[in-house]
Amino acid sequence: MEAIAVVPAGILVGLNPVATLIAALVGNTITIVLFAYFASNIRERLIRRRVKQGKSAELPKLEKALNAFDKYGVYGLAALGPILIGTQFAAAAAVTAGVKPLRASVLITASLTIWAIAIAVAMVAFDITI
16 A cells, blocks of 8 residues: 555544654555566566456556656656556556666655655644544
């Protein structure tokens, strides 16, 4: 689950905002790194599974991510990935497009951190809870 969804959900139900933010970022960062380093293996497994299920080999989210990479580059993909396509697919797309896994992981994690902190600060500032 994306940190930008977990953070507001946790704050809404009354969890500590800082603890929620840290836990969500750590969990999401782990998946970003895994997707970045194993992008080609993951892509092949997803394609095989889709074909086995009788679906087309196209991966809609990955195709969307690659189109975003072509249009905005690695920095745009890192900045918009968390809200448009998800961080894991952004990491996989960046690596598939030729960005080194470490660089993709760092950029996307930095962007995710900025988004999550902004959401947490806004929710606390406006006292948004259930």
